Amino acid sequence: MANAPHPLDIATQLEPVGTGRFRGRTLDDYWNMVGQLGGLTNAQLIRAVLDDPRCKGAPVAQTVNFCGAMTQGEFEIECKLARSGKTTQHWSLSLTQGENVIATGSVVTASRQPTWSKQFAEAPSAPPPETLAPFEFEGFMAWPKRIDFRFVEGAFELHEPAAKVVKSPRSLVWLQHQPARAVDFVSLATLIDVFFLRIAQIRGYIVPMGTVTLTSYFHATEQELRAYGSAYLLGVADARLCRDSWGDQTCELWAPDGRLLASGTQLAWYRE
Amino acid sequence: MANAPHPLDIATQLEPVGTGRFRGRTLDDYWNMVGQLGGLTNAQLIRAVLDDPRCKGAPVAQTVNFCGAMTQGEFEIECKLARSGKTTQHWSLSLTQGENVIATGSVVTASRQPTWSKQFAEAPSAPPPETLAPFEFEGFMAWPKRIDFRFVEGAFELHEPAAKVVKSPRSLVWLQHQPARAVDFVSLATLIDVFFLRIAQIRGYIVPMGTVTLTSYFHATEQELRAYGSAYLLGVADARLCRDSWGDQTCELWAPDGRLLASGTQLAWYRE
Numbered sequence: 001m002a003n004a005p006h007p008l009d010i011a012t013q014l015e016p017v018g019t020g021r022f023r024g025r026t027l028d029d030y031w032n033m034v035g036q037l038g039g040l041t042n043a044q045l046i047r048a049v050l051d052d053p054r055c056k057g058a059p060v061a062q063t064v065n066f067c068g069a070m071t072q073g074e075f076e077i078e079c080k081l082a083r084s085g086k087t088t089q090h091w092s093l094s095l096t097q098g099e100n101v102i103a104t105g106s107v108v109t110a111s112r113q114p115t116w117s118k119q120f121a122e123a124p125s126a127p128p129p130e131t132l133a134p135f136e137f138e139g140f141m142a143w144p145k146r147i148d149f150r151f152v153e154g155a156f157e158l159h160e161p162a163a164k165v166v167k168s169p170r171s172l173v174w175l176q177h178q179p180a181r182a183v184d185f186v187s188l189a190t191l192i193d194v195f196f197l198r199i200a201q202i203r204g205y206i207v208p209m210g211t212v213t214l215t216s217y218f219h220a221t222e223q224e225l226r227a228y229g230s231a232y233l234l235g236v237a238d239a240r241l242c243r244d245s246w247g248d249q250t251c252e253l254w255a256p257d258g259r260l261l262a263s264g265t266q267l268a269w270y271r272e
Numbered sequence: 273m274a275n276a277p278h279p280l281d282i283a284t285q286l287e288p289v290g291t292g293r294f295r296g297r298t299l300d301d302y303w304n305m306v307g308q309l310g311g312l313t314n315a316q317l318i319r320a321v322l323d324d325p326r327c328k329g330a331p332v333a334q335t336v337n338f339c340g341a342m343t344q345g346e347f348e349i350e351c352k353l354a355r356s357g358k359t360t361q362h363w364s365l366s367l368t369q370g371e372n373v374i375a376t377g378s379v380v381t382a383s384r385q386p387t388w389s390k391q392f393a394e395a396p397s398a399p400p401p402e403t404l405a406p407f408e409f410e411g412f413m414a415w416p417k418r419i420d421f422r423f424v425e426g427a428f429e430l431h432e433p434a435a436k437v438v439k440s441p442r443s444l445v446w447l448q449h450q451p452a453r454a455v456d457f458v459s460l461a462t463l464i465d466v467f468f469l470r471i472a473q474i475r476g477y478i479v480p481m482g483t484v485t486l487t488s489y490f491h492a493t494e495q496e497l498r499a500y501g502s503a504y505l506l507g508v509a510d511a512r513l514c515r516d517s518w519g520d521q522t523c524e525l526w527a528p529d530g531r532l533l534a535s536g537t538q539l540a541w542y543r544e
Contacts, residue, residue: 060518061485061539063335065378067355067362082366083339083373087517088484088541090339092364092376094354101355104364106337106376108485108539112516116475116544120441121512169392203388212360213333213380215487217520217539219513240393240524241491241532244384245359246332248489248535250522252512260513263520265537267333267380267489269360272388 006181007146008190011040012047020079022048026072030143035069037143038211039193041103045093046189048077049107056089057111058222059185063215064093064105071097087111112221123258126152129174129232139206147194150174150232156196159204169198169239175253180230183261185218188225188233191253192216192264195237198249199270202242209270216264231256245269278453279418280462283312284319292351294320298344302415307341309415310483311465313375317365318461320349321379328361329383330494331457335487336365336377343369359383384493395530398424401446401504411478419466422446422504428468431476441470441511447525452502455533457490460497460505463525464488464536467509470521471542474514481542488536503528517541 005013011027030040042064049055075097082090088110095103135149138158149155154171175191195201197209234254239247247270253262277285283299302312314336321327347369354362360382367375407421410430421427426443447463467473469481506526511519519542525534 061337063378063485063487065333065354065362065380068357082337082376085340090337090373090376092366094364101362104354104362104378106335106378106485108337110484110518110541112518113543115514115517115542117513117515118438118474119513119515120510166390202390212382213335213378213487215335215485215537217537219515219518219520221516238392240535241389241391242387243389243391243491244493245387246382246384246491248491263512263537265487265489265535269382270387271385 006177006179008177008181008186012043012186014047014051014077016051020052022051022077023074024077025074026070028142029146032141032143037193038066038214039190041066041095042193042214042216043186043189045077045095045105046107046185048079048093049091049109050185052079054081055109057109059107059218060110061108061217062105062189063213064103065213066103066211067101070102075102119260121260123234123254124172124236126172126174126234132174146178148176148178154201156201157204161205165204167202167204169202171195171201171237173235174232175235176230176232182230183225183228183233184222188218188253188262189216191233191235192251192262195235195249195251197268198237198239199242199247199268203272207270207272209268211266211268214264214266216262218262220261225261228255233261245271278449278451280449280453280458284315284458286319286323286349288323292324294323294349295346296349297346298342300414301418304413304415309465310338310486311462313338313367314465314486314488315458315461317349317367317377318379318457320351320365321363321381322457324351326353327381329381331379331490332382333380333489334377334461335485336375337485338375338483339373342374347374391532393532395506395526396444396508398444398446398506404446418450420448420450426473428473429476433477437476439474439476441474443467443473443509445507446504447507448502448504454502455497455500455505456494460490460525460534461488463505463507464523464534467507467521467523469540470509470511471514471519471540471544475544479542479544481540483538483540486536486538488534490534492533497533500527505533514542517543
């Protein structure tokens with residue numbers, strides 16, 4: 001049992017079915033209100049690029065556009081290598097189920113060369129994850145049970161709509177997979193989208209809503225990520241605005257040593 | 273002469289050459305070190321979507337990946353409508369010159385419905401643009417002469433590399449086109465990428481560098497934008513890190529009344 005594959009590895013396992021074409025299968029563990037966790041789609045798409053034998057270098061940037069809800073079962077990913085240069089490759093991606101385009105996107109893979117480097121942003125201060133209570137998710141979706149959340153600030157709480165709550169959009173939370181899993185690009189691509197949608201965070205109840213586009217930047221090499229083992233990462237999510245059915249989110253994933261591993265932004269639709 | 277077209281309108285003028293296909297031409301006014309201003313590519317791609325008769329609603333999000341340098345002359349844009357729903361359309365875009373893919377990208381267009389709304393982010397405070405000196409750009413590129421920069425903080429300055437300068441990555445600057453031009457999506461798509469690359473801002477000299485991917489979110493309707501006339505917008509750019517040949521940037525464009533009109537993020541390659 002010790003070597004049983006992790007649910008995230010089962011959910012991102014792809015079978016090559018041609019040049020730049022892969023087949024995968026949804027896993028109920030990551031099911032959302034409608035369709036699957038967007039972060040899993042993000043992870044499946046990055047997995048496809050990493051599995052493509054043409055891939056040189058490691059992911060530095062990824063954008064995924066969520067066009068329609070995934071249904072349970074098989075899906076296909078197509079990776080087109082739009083341009084391949086000396087240091088950078090540009091991939092155009094689509095994820096389909098039959099005739100339905102579920103997601104489109106792009107990934108940039110590249111080599112990292114040692115240069116003058118400096119991190120300007122600083123990790124938020126937070127007590128160690130082991131000192132914080134695990135979060136008990138009250139909703140009906142499956143995927144939050146696959147994440148070990150240790151909230152420092154801005155825990156997701158459900159209130160009665162009549163309470164007319166308006167909370168800060170900011171959350172600070174240690175994150176790990178449940179069960180724990182190594183830090184790698186597939187993990188980062190998932191964790192960058194496990195912050196509950198900011199409109200629900202702010203109002204404290206579930207309204208019709210969904211992420212429409214998600215952009216992730218990765219700031220470390222595979223080897224650097226591996227050094228973190230299965231450490232908790234410190235996630236911070238915030239929003240600038242919710243306006244006329246569209247709201248944004250910014251987020252960061254920090255290593256325990258204060259190094260920024262990934263940053264992201266997303267735009268979500270909502271109705272309230 | 274009063275009605276002479278604005279250089280930005282000349283540079284973004286497209287001729288339809290088939291369903292979802294448009295032909296344009298570079299304009300020397302927006303030439304960069306190599307190729308054209310990335311923000312202009314952003315603007316040309318959004319123009320193509322806006323010109324496409326299938327387009328419903330207005331842009332809410334755009335990602336452009338810069339695959340190769342533009343050369344002077346004609347280019348072609350292809351817009352594929354990946355999915356068209358009740359409130360949202362997903363567009364996959366490419367800009368080519370002959371066989372060369374210069375840029376790929378995606379745009380989400382959507383309707384905006386009145387909902388509960390709140391802006392959490394606040395506009396940085398800044399003295400009015402008229403009280404600030406216009407910025408005199410010392411470099412050789414053409415495009416900065418097409419922008420009226422009124423720096424409040426973090427003006428772009430060139431130093432000797434030997435000075436080993438390390439400045440803050442933050443810039444705060446009022447922006448308008450030169451000559452002045454109305455605020456619309458084409459203008460926002462351009463202005464979101466007129467912040468000098470942060471690595472050059474930080475070190476104070478020009479190194480080999482280029483934006484590789486740019487994501488822009490638009491937070492207003494066309495009608496709301498029109499109300500600002502040709503007002504200066506307050507731009508803020510910052511960075512979280514420069515690490516091993518990759519650096520990020522975040523930015524915002526604020527209306528004079530404190531309303532956030534657009535936000536963006538980009539990842540740039542550099543060598544130093």
